[in-house]
Amino acid sequence: MTVYAKGVVFEGVDFDNPNHWRLEEYVKRGGYAALKKILNEKITQDEVIAEMKTSSLRGRGGAGFPTGLKWSFMPRNFPGQKYLVCNTDEGEPGTFKDLDIIVSNPHALIEGMIIGGYAMGITVGYNYIHGEVFEAYQRFEEALEEARAAGFLGDNILGTDFCFQLHAHHGYGAYICGEETALLESLEGKKGQPRFKPPFPASYGLYGKPTTINNTETFASVPYIIREGGQKFLELGKPNNGGTKLFSVSGHVNRPGNYEIPLGTPFADLLEMCGGMRGGKKLKAVIPGGSSAPVLPADIMMQCTMDYDSIAKAGSMLGSGAVIVMDETVCMVSALERLSYFYHEESCGQCTPCREGTGWLYRIVHRIAHGEGRPEDLDLLASIGDNIAGRTICALGDAAVFPVRGMLKHFRSEFEYMIEHGQSQFAALS
């Protein structure tokens, strides 16, 4: 996948150079300068965390939780082992940015994790990589070897007494293993099923020890923040939405791909960067933050800027930044049928509302899509959704409900037409 327009994560990367991902090239474009700065200038742990807070970096894994605040939760004087974990599971439909990071700029992630380890007093880290991307995993392993050989990773980093070991873990390959506690279970060698929270990973994480988990893009943004300062990062975006962010744009655009742009960029500008709508068709709707984010119709989306607050105000979520663009030929009933199947298939089955409810959501949307819908089905979908959301161990239950609610809110008439006529009004267009 091609990366267009570059922000802090892909700053200076020359994709035409086949060695762009190697240590030598990373160092040439300022790589590991942030780590050297911390160690040479003896910057304290508190100062690093303060810089992270100033940056207003919000976690890029989906929830947008402030990273500096999360790092401050890690108990500083815990006597035993603590862990740092990177989430490169990336299973949300529409999202493909983290894969590009470990393939095209793995050292940004490695440097970000080493700095995270320093700031939180952690000496061991893991990167959990989605099980279906073996070549990317191998690339990351190679980058780790380079960093170790150069003295950036391992014992006595750059001749100081700071030590940090980092390991790649080839994960399972299930969407649920991206949920942080399921990921920890899987990393421990168990079935990837979410744990009850609390306790949160900061107090009971990997092997029951305090653990901080962040997304790949979150860690890869850290070197820039430390090198250039949190304020500069903040100013790239807008208040409460610091920095640039990667958007994985897919669907009916001329140039799908990863776009790294300032948070706060109008959606209309992003669409233009993608070459506009494919075949000159009209924009119908956008899922702005990965498959679990509620869909937004074109008129609302064209008024939005691409940042956490603007998309939330419009009634959806920026999530992981997966922007799924749909043109006027898309049948929303079919789109929801596909989404609902995914959540039904990926439910880990631990809690009844999710295990049974996702199955019912799928079966009802399926029968509507196949001309067998009943007049009461739309109310039934809403009621099943209400019995799942907020009543489950992890947020996959909510993730299954949000697309249903979004579709019924903005495109209810399409579902009603399908129930009444037994076929889609868009069938002839697609």
Ligand SMILES: Cc1cc2nc3c(=O)[nH]c(=O)nc-3n(C[C@H](O)[C@H](O)[C@H](O)COP(=O)(O)O)c2cc1C
């Ligand atoms: C079902 C489910 C799947 C998730 N998948 C991912 C994922 O693939 N990658 C990711 O970084 N976060 C994923 N998350 C969010 C993580 O639980 C966690 O919040 C995140 O890794 C924290 O990193 P951040 O603070 O840097 O965003 C998922 C959450 C849920 C509920």
Ligand code: SF4
């Ligand atoms: S909400 Fe679904 S995926 Fe999450 S723990 Fe419950 S059954 Fe498993």
